Amino acid sequence: MKRKDMLGLRDSTAEEIGLILDTAARFRSVSERRIKKVPTLRGRTIVTAFFEDSTRTRLSFDVAAKRLSADTLGFSASSSSTKKGETLMDTARNLDAMKPDAIVIRHPCAGAPHMLAQAFPWSVLNAGDGINEHPSQALLDMLTMRDHLGSLAGRTVAIVGDVYHSRVARSNLYGLPKVGARVLLAGPGTMCRPQMARPGVELLHRVDDVLAEADVIMMLRIQRERLAPGMMSTSREYARFYGLDLERLERARPEVLVMHPGPINRGVEMSPDVADGDRSVILEQVTNGVAVRMALMYLLLGGEPLPPGGDDAAAS
Amino acid sequence: MLLLRSARVVSPPDQLDAICDLRVVDGRVAEIGVDLPAGDSKVIDCRGRAVLPAFVDLVAELPDPGMSWREDLRSGSLAAAAGGFATVLVSPVNDPVLDQGALAQGLVQRGRGAPGARLLMAGALTMGLDGAELAEIGSLLDEGCVAISDGGRATKDLSILRNALEYARPFGAPVLLRPGIPALESRGCMHEGAVSMQIGLRGIPAASEEVGLAAIIALLRLTGGRVHISHLSTERSVTLLSQARAEGLSITASVAARSLVLTDEQVSLSGYSSATRLLPPLRPESDRRALCRALADGLLDCVSSDHQPWTRVEKEVEFERCEPGAVGFESAFAATLTALEGDLPLVARVLACRPAQILGREVGIRVGAPADLVVVDPNVQRPVGPPRYSRGVNEPLRGQALRGRVELTIVDGVVRHSLTDRPTTR
Numbered sequence: 024m025k026r027k028d029m030l031g032l033r034d035s036t037a038e039e040i041g042l043i044l045d046t047a048a049r050f051r052s053v054s055e056r057r058i059k060k061v062p063t064l065r066g067r068t069i070v071t072a073f074f075e076d077s078t079r080t081r082l083s084f085d086v087a088a089k090r091l092s093a094d095t096l097g098f099s100a101s102s103s104s105t106k107k108g109e110t111l112m113d114t115a116r117n118l119d120a121m122k123p124d125a126i127v128i129r130h131p132c133a134g135a136p137h138m139l140a141q142a143f144p145w146s147v148l149n150a151g152d153g154i155n156e157h158p159s160q161a162l163l164d165m166l167t168m169r170d171h172l173g174s175l176a177g178r179t180v181a182i183v184g185d186v187y188h189s190r191v192a193r194s195n196l197y198g199l200p201k202v203g204a205r206v207l208l209a210g211p212g213t214m215c216r217p218q219m220a221r222p223g224v225e226l227l228h229r230v231d232d233v234l235a236e237a238d239v240i241m242m243l244r245i246q247r248e249r250l251a252p253g254m255m256s257t258s259r260e261y262a263r264f265y266g267l268d269l270e271r272l273e274r275a276r277p278e279v280l281v282m283h284p285g286p287i288n289r290g291v292e293m294s295p296d297v298a299d300g301d302r303s304v305i306l307e308q309v310t311n312g313v314a315v316r317m318a319l320m321y322l323l324l325g326g327e328p329l330p331p332g333g334d335d336a337a338a339s
Numbered sequence: 340m341l342l343l344r345s346a347r348v349v350s351p352p353d354q355l356d357a358i359c360d361l362r363v364v365d366g367r368v369a370e371i372g373v374d375l376p377a378g379d380s381k382v383i384d385c386r387g388r389a390v391l392p393a394f395v396d397l398v399a400e401l402p403d404p405g406m407s408w409r410e411d412l413r414s415g416s417l418a419a420a421a422g423g424f425a426t427v428l429v430s431p432v433n434d435p436v437l438d439q440g441a442l443a444q445g446l447v448q449r450g451r452g453a454p455g456a457r458l459l460m461a462g463a464l465t466m467g468l469d470g471a472e473l474a475e476i477g478s479l480l481d482e483g484c485v486a487i488s489d490g491g492r493a494t495k496d497l498s499i500l501r502n503a504l505e506y507a508r509p510f511g512a513p514v515l516l517r518p519g520i521p522a523l524e525s526r527g528c529m530h531e532g533a534v535s536m537q538i539g540l541r542g543i544p545a546a547s548e549e550v551g552l553a554a555i556i557a558l559l560r561l562t563g564g565r566v567h568i569s570h571l572s573t574e575r576s577v578t579l580l581s582q583a584r585a586e587g588l589s590i591t592a593s594v595a596a597r598s599l600v601l602t603d604e605q606v607s608l609s610g611y612s613s614a615t616r617l618l619p620p621l622r623p624e625s626d627r628r629a630l631c632r633a634l635a636d637g638l639l640d641c642v643s644s645d646h647q648p649w650t651r652v653e654k655e656v657e658f659e660r661c662e663p664g665a666v667g668f669e670s671a672f673a674a675t676l677t678a679l680e681g682d683l684p685l686v687a688r689v690l691a692c693r694p695a696q697i698l699g700r701e702v703g704i705r706v707g708a709p710a711d712l713v714v715v716d717p718n719v720q721r722p723v724g725p726p727r728y729s730r731g732v733n734e735p736l737r738g739q740a741l742r743g744r745v746e747l748t749i750v751d752g753v754v755r756h757s758l759t760d761r762p763t764t765r
Contacts, residue, residue, distance in 0.1 A: 131659075133538065134610070137610045
């Protein structure tokens with residue numbers, strides 16, 4: 024891949040997305056073995072810098088790097104010198120002095136990864152910036168969809184909930200149309216706005232509006248901490264118009280996939296029986312997350328596209 | 340004595356636009372003519388150059404005292420002169436805020452003695468610019484302030500604003516206000532629209548400025564008095580302004596020079612550069628074009644530098660966390676000339692004549708008038724560099740290829756900036 028950084032899917036091409044997903048599919052077998060490690064990134068240093076709390080994403084990047092034999096070190100906002108007033112650029116200058124090869128960054132401000140990518144020679148992987156993008160999550164969503172649906176061209180993906188504040192949704196809004204999928208948006212008027220519609224992306228309203236056509240229903244987490252006053256009413260009202268329960272799911276296509284980027288507010292955007300039901304692929308998303316992040320690190324740090332063939336090609 | 344030789348002299352109030360020579364003696368224009376004898380005058384060859392009335396800026400921040408690492412009166416005055424400004428109205432955003440008569444005296448004097456452009460002071464509208472209690476508006480004006488300003492903070496409480504306008508009216512000085520509704524701006528950091536949605540930044544809707552302006556106009560109708568809108572940035576605001584003027588209200592407005600060149604796309608193109616974080620924010624192309632048109636049609640009065648210097652420390656942070664504002668003195672002329680397609684008489688009107696009239700200052704190039712003059716090269720085209728005199732580093736126009744350059748700024752007959760020399764000090 025000819026790029027230094029993965030900042031978002033807004034500026035990625037369909038070819039790049041295809042290459043990342045193909046590479047991820049090949050790396051998946053590493054996690055199935057008894058010895059879950061290949062020497063591909065031996066001697067390379069990857070820093071995970073999380074300026075915002077995260078469990079799943081941070082562990083996923085960490086385990087991905089370790090399975091490629093990279094040395095990893097990480098810090099989170101609560102333990103770092105940012106608490107003592109150091110600026111992001113100064114923190115980054117110090118990291119730079121330790122000669123890393125790549126930095127995985129999550130930050131509450133949109134554009135923070137872009138700022139580092141412009142200023143430093145190492146690769147920057149955006150693990151979520153403000154309400155902007157979270158590209159590795161959208162890629163793992165696409166890999167999961169591809170596992171079940173084959174090609175995504177011509178498929179319909181519904182994204183339901185707080186699209187406005189969701190970096191996962193924003194990355195999917197860029198990525199999915201590039202691989203030929205059609206996107207339907209549903210959610211409260213404060214969270215799904217007319218400016219989001221464009222070719223390949225349609226704006227609807229209630230969850231009921233998307234059930235009949237969707238091959239995939241992606242439910243988004245309501246992030247109360249991001250909401251300004253007046254952006255939603257009660258959780259009960261939310262569930263009534265925008266929540267997914269079994270009764271609604273029965274009106275969807277029988278083979279529909281139910282996805283969620285996690286963590287779930289059970290009983291708000293999704294009832295527990297749907298989250299744990301047989302249409303849910305939520306835990307497959309987590310498994311694919313490791314493979315996608317292995318592929319991103321491998322390709323950004325100069326790995327050649329893997330030749331077609333056996334699952335162990337990545338080990339050489 | 341100076342003799343500006345063979346310049347295109349442009350002065351709209353004097354219906355003057357001709358190639359001629361211009362002699363300056365004792366701080367005043369002494370002679371305008373063709374082939375004037377050199378005599379004892381220092382001759383400056385101005386072939387291919389234009390001479391305009393020097394610029395007057397109504398919207399600039401020089402946070403001295405209090406935050407003079409960002410800019411002090413000296414560096415600000417020199418930067419302004421380098422941009423062709425002879426007169427700058429300084430916003431009361433210092434610390435302590437210029438809200439009491441006793442604070443004004445020293446500052447007014449320092450401003451008059453500044454080494455580049457002359458600095459005039461605007462006093463605060465409310466104590467500490469907090470929008471809660473009236474500042475000593477009368478005393479500030481008595482002690483030499485020439486205007487009253489909200490310092491770019493949109494006033495939250497409309498009853499305070501109403502009373503402030505009533506109170507200021509009999510003193511006669513213009514009141515500078517930024518239209519905006521703080522509650523609609525609180526978490527936003529760029530124009531709300533397609534671009535903010537694309538790049539994941541919370542927006543400030545144009546409605547904030549338009550509701551704020553509609554409120555100011557309605558109050559002005561109630562109170563009478565003079566208002567100058569310090570930051571106007573949308574097409575609909577222009578409509579509101581011209582309706583207010585059509586019914587006879589005394590309201591004028593400035594637009595920041597950079598808003599005539601840049602749009603909200605620049606936030607995305609620059610990769611979230613903190614220099615593009617502004618208040619009011621950069622607007623879409625349709626607004627940019629409407630603002631240029633409004634200047635040409637005379638609906639919009641002035642172009643300001645909206646100079647708001649920040650150092651690297653304050654701007655080298657995440658876009659969402661940095662302070663809004665950008666430097667503007669040294670790029671304002673080129674931005675204006677480029678946006679107005681080289682129309683020098685129009686540039687003279689919006690950068691010099693209208694703002695001078697709003698401050699009640701004499702303006703124009705005629706025999707006997709004070710020699711506040713700027714010599715510009717209107718043809719050179721070059722990319723904007725970093726500021727040379729200002730301490731601020733936040734120049735969103737950096738790298739833009741703009742037309743025109745200030746070569747010489749003359750204040751009261753004294754050269755205060757020359758492209759080739761350092762400015763002279765008194």
